[in-house]
Amino acid sequence: MQPAISIQRLVKRYDSGHVALHGIDLEIQPGEIFALLGPNGAGKSTLINIVCGIVTPTEGRVLAGGRDVVREYRAARALIGLVPQELATDNYESVWATVKFSRGLYGRSPNPRLLESLLEALSLADKRDARIMTLSGGMKRRVMIAKALAHEPQILFLDEPTAGVDVELRRDMWALVQRLRDQGVTIVLTTHYIEEAEQMADRIGVIDRGSLILVEDKRTLIDQLGERQLRLVLRRPLDAIPAGLADLLLDLGDRGGELVFTYDATRTIDVSALLRRLTELSIDISDMQTRQSSLEEIFVKLVGRRS
Amino acid sequence: MSAPLPRPAPFTPPRFNAHGVLAIYRFELARAARTLIQTLVTPVITTSLYFIVFGSAIGARMQSVGGVPYGAFIVPGLMMLTLFTESIANASFGIFYPKFTGTIFELLSAPVSPLETVLGYVGAAVTKSVTIGAIILGTSSLFVPISILHPVAMVALLLLTATTFSLFGFIVGIWAKGWEQIQIIPALIMTPLTFLGGAFYSIDMLPQPWRTLSLFNPVVYLIDAFRWSFYGAADVGIGISIAFTLGFLATCAAAVAWIFRTGYRLKN
DSSP states (O other), X not given: OOOSEEEEEEEEEOTTSOEEEEEEEEEEOTTOEEEEEOOTTSSHHHHHHHHHTSSOOSEEEEEETTEETTTTHHHHHHHEEEEOSSOOOOTTSBHXXXXXXXXXXXXXXXXXXXHHHHHHHTTOGGGTTSBGGGSOHHHHHHHHHHHHHTTOOSEEEEESTTTTOOHHHHHHHHXXXXXXXXXXXXXXXXXXXXXXXXXXXXXEEEEETTEEEEEEEHHHHHHHHOOEEEEEEESXXXXXXXXXXXXXXXXXXXXXXXXXXXXXTTBOOOHHHHHHHHHHTTOOEEEEEEEEOOHHHHHHHHHHHHO | OOSOOOOOOOOOOOSSOHHHHHHHHHHHHHHHHHTHHXXXXXXXXXXXXXXXXXXXXXXXXXXXXXXXXXXHHHXXXXXXXXXXXXXXXXXXXXXXXXXXXXXXXXXXXXXXXHHHHHHHHHHHHHHHHHHHHHHHXXXXXXXXXXXXXXXXXXXXXHHHHHHHHHHHHHHHHHHOSSHHHHHHHIIIIIHHHHHTTTSSSOGGGSOTTHHHHHTTOHHHHHHHHHHHHHHSOOSSOHHHHHHHHHHHHHHHHHHHHHHHHHTTTTOO
């Protein structure tokens, strides 16, 4: 299948000499939700802006739906919708006028029914004739999304969609992204909230100082890089790990109150065997917990390793 | 948010984005419509004031200029003066405003070519300034009898000048980094050039060396050609005037082409 977005050896060097992107290679498949994760200034927005035509690349090329975003910009851009990080709207215009403008700008013939259902879906229908300046921040962000969707793009870029929005709107946004995907829209979002990537994305790319340091399926990423811990709460605390368990590389936690077994994808565990051996040694267990490292911990580890 | 989202339909963009041009054009005219009173009433008031001061108060004491009563003589100059200011102001504001608010991202990421962008913005600015030019002509006709000897040439010159200066205004709007810079070109360059460009007098009336120096003022040629289309008399040649205007138009067009090729102050 042809990738929705194909980025090849992409370099961005600014006139100041600053290199924002050091040769990025990335393919995004149709219908997937891809999260681009990275600290501030890592190059996330530069990458998005090059794909969308706002920033000119220095080297390399980008294809959207197989079309070169520079040479065949008409065909490429018609496929793409962009919701930028900043709430940039013309305050004096009505919601309806601005959404209609966006559709026209992208070369599509008027379709009031479609725009109406779009406003309906984004809970903006009753604000149709309101001037944008009278809307709340959350509403304005939805207007930005409506504008980006007005020309029926197949690929939607969301640059920091939930930066500075309240919890409720963030949940709405996540639900919206899922619904868009259900309609077959490919979604690329940037975020520095790990929780967001963890909630929404199918695949995650980590960008740091202009380089893509990792692209991985979210599940694989958590499985491979994440540590898991099995904590066994003991009925009677131990002073030391019994000699009979020395081969299992256990740790004592909670001042002897817990036995902690740390494992990951390279080191597996047979829980029932472990429990059998504890029973043989007459160690009683009152409770057990497992925990998995979050994407956040993985991310900090990844980025930390490089600096 | 529970209503279903529309499913995107596949679409092949046309070779010429007419909807895009229209969207920009309509947006710009809607902006003028929001300030309709200022847009239309201001030139009427300004023109009336000029007629009271130059036409009635001073003009009454002046002989006719080249056989044309002074009040009628200043009409083409007055129209040109307004055409310059309105064209520059409308086109520069039109493209500067989205840069200022940040909404320019949408224009840059849309499948709109440089030509289509210019058609939308410059087309709207031309529409506005030509409309205002017509209003001034109408207002003037209430004060003085006006004859137009070459109506086709007059309309052509009106459109040519409006297009040239709207294109120039578009460049100013892209170049400007702040509101002050938007104001500075009209105030510092266009107003003096127009006032010294024979809007209110024939350069034949000037003593030397001012008369010769005036020939270096490009505005002299524009006003002269426009006045010729009204009354048939010209200080300098109509050919020179048109050649000059076309030259300036070509320069502005080349500058706009360069701006889009390099992304100057539009893209980084």
